[in-house]
Amino acid sequence: MKLIPLPAFSDNYIWLLQHEGLALVVDPGESAPVSKWLKENKHQLDCILVTHHHGDHTGGVAALQSEWGVKVYGPSQESLPFEYTPLKQGAIFAWSHLVFQTLDVPGHTAGHIAYWAHPTHQDPLLFCGDTLFSGGCGRLFEGTAAQMLKSLTQLAALPGNTRVCCAHEYTLSNLKFAKAVEPANLSLQKYIAHCEHLRAQNLPTLPAKLANELQINPFLRTRQASVIEAVKKFAPQSSSKEVDIFANLRQWKNEYK
DSSP states (O other), X not given: OXXXXXXXXXXXXXXXXXXXXXEEEEOOSOSHHHHHHHHHHTOEEEEEEOOOOOHHHHTTHHHHHHHHOOEEEEETTSOOSSOOEXXXXXXXXXXXXXXXXXXXXXXXXXXXXXXXXXXXXXXXXEEEETSEETTEEXXXXXXXXXXXXXXXXXXXXXXXXXXXXXXXXXXXHHHHHHHHHOTTOHHHHHHHHHHHHHHHTTOOOOSEEHHHHHHHOGGGOTTSHHHHHHHHHHOTTOXXXXXXXXXXXXXXXXXXX
C-alpha cells in the first residue's frame, strides 16, 4: 500500500492511498490533481475521506463523486454539500485491508474528525486535516482552546511510529515559531535542518512521525517547563494551567511574524 501526497492550491496536500488498482483520497479540495493521477496511473477511485467542511478540503469532492461514484465519509457534526456517510468518535469502517478508526478532534472547526489506521507491515497512518501540523496546530476558527488541547492530547496518545499526514505544507513556518518558543531544543534544531534540506529539493516534509512531534512541536509540549516559561514571558498574566498555557501559546502563534 503506497501513500502519496498530491500537491493542491499553493500549500495543500491531498493524501492518496493506492492498493491493487484502487485509490482512496483524503480532503480533495481540488478534483484535477486527483483525476490526473488516476488517469496517468490507471487506478480506480474507490473512497474519499473528509476531515472538515472548509472548501480547500471539500471543493473537489462533488466532481470526483459524480465521475467515479465513490463512497464518501465525513464528520457527523458538520454540514457538507454532497452525499456522504457521517462519522463520529469510535466509528470504524474498512477500506481494502485497512480498518479505519474515527476520532473527534474539534478545535479548528466545531466538528473536525481524524482517521487512524494501521496497514499490515507498515507504520500506522493518521489523516488529521488541519488539527495537527508538523511543528504546529490549526487555528481555532470555531472551537475553543480547551477543545483543541483535548484533541491534540488524544492524537499524542497514538503510537509513536504513526505517520502524521497533515493537510498543509506549513512545516518551516511552524518550526520558525517553535524555535522562538524553545531555542535550546536540540531535537528541534536537527529537525529544522532536515526539513530545510527537503524543501530545498522541493520535497514534502510530510508525513511526520508522531514521536518526533512530541519532541519538537510546542503545541504537544504544553506541560514542558521550557514551553511554560516561554509562554509566561509572552503572556505574564497566564496561569500555569495547561489550557491557559495552550491558549496563550496559540495566541502567540497568531501574532508571530
